[in-house]
Amino acid sequence: DAKTTQPTSMDCAEGRAANLPCNHSTISGNEYVYWYRQIHSQGPQYIIHGLKNNETNEMASLIITEDRKSSTLILPHATLRDTAVYYCIVRVRYSGGGADGLTFGKGTHLIIQP
Amino acid sequence: SAVISQKPSRDICQRGTSLTIQCQVDSQVTMMFWYRQQPGQSLTLIATANQGSEATYESGFVIDKFPISRPNLTFSTLTVSNMSPEDSSIYLCSVEGLAGGSNTGELFFGEGSRLTVL
Numbered sequence: 001d002a003k004t005t006q007p008t009s010m011d012c013a014e015g016r017a018a019n020l021p022c023n024h025s026t027i028s029g030n031e032y033v034y035w036y037r038q039i040h041s042q043g044p045q046y047i048i049h050g051l052k053n054n055e056t057n058e059m060a061s062l063i064i065t066e067d068r069k070s071s072t073l074i075l076p077h078a079t080l081r082d083t084a085v086y087y088c089i090v091r092v093r094y095s096g097g098g099a100d101g102l103t104f105g106k107g108t109h110l111i112i113q114p
Numbered sequence: 115s116a117v118i119s120q121k122p123s124r125d126i127c128q129r130g131t132s133l134t135i136q137c138q139v140d141s142q143v144t145m146m147f148w149y150r151q152q153p154g155q156s157l158t159l160i161a162t163a164n165q166g167s168e169a170t171y172e173s174g175f176v177i178d179k180f181p182i183s184r185p186n187l188t189f190s191t192l193t194v195s196n197m198s199p200e201d202s203s204i205y206l207c208s209v210e211g212l213a214g215g216s217n218t219g220e221l222f223f224g225e226g227s228r229l230t231v232l
Contacts, residue, residue: 032219034219034221042226043118043224043225043226044157044206044208044221044223046220046221046222049219049220085156087156093217093219100162101147101149101159101162101172101208102157102159102208102221104156104157104158105156107156
């Protein structure tokens with residue numbers, strides 16, 4: 001899997017949008033961008049993934065640059081419960097039941113301030 | 115979605131003993147993954163368990179130390195053998211979601227098994 005680069009930590013005020021950047025300059029054409037988060041003492045939680053189009057779900061939005069070398073995860077209205085380590089991962093997505101595990105980097109520790 | 119149950123949730127073990135961690139999924143899945151998370155660190159993939167074949171181990175992990183069983187499409191075990199304090203970690207099981215036989219792209223994780231070796 002391609003490597004990703006994320007800031008070690010970020011602060012965001014409660015109620016504001018949290019924008020988490022990720023660089024993946026060596027991403028391959030068949031690799032998707034995935035975001036997961038891990039709240040303290042819990043297993044990682046899937047947030048969103050995308051290939052080249054921007055994606056939105058009930059948790060977040062994912063903005064991928066046109067050259068696919070970077071992306072931004074947006075939490076539109078951060079709450080204290082969004083304090084967690086956020087992992088950006090690039091990975092090939094299989095279609096028929098096969099799969100590869102995830103290669104986790106160090107992630108970004110997002111702290112939501114009251 | 116997939117619901118994953120791990121047992122035990124935590125344990126304290128003596129040096130030199132072995133512990134088997136169980137992972138149960140509420141749906142049939144092809145691949146199951148085992149991760150380790152050492153204190154203050156990120157997750158590291160140990161191995162991939164495919165039903166009906168031997169597990170595939172990542173660099174730095176060997177079958178003698180971390181034997182894995184995968185007897186059916188909903189269950190797997192990871193054994194941590196001959197434990198030392200350096201094996202104190204959280205061990206997590208993960209699966210990829212399937213819908214209609216196709217991967218959803220979303221990986222689900224159990225809550226982990228926190229192991230402390232004295």
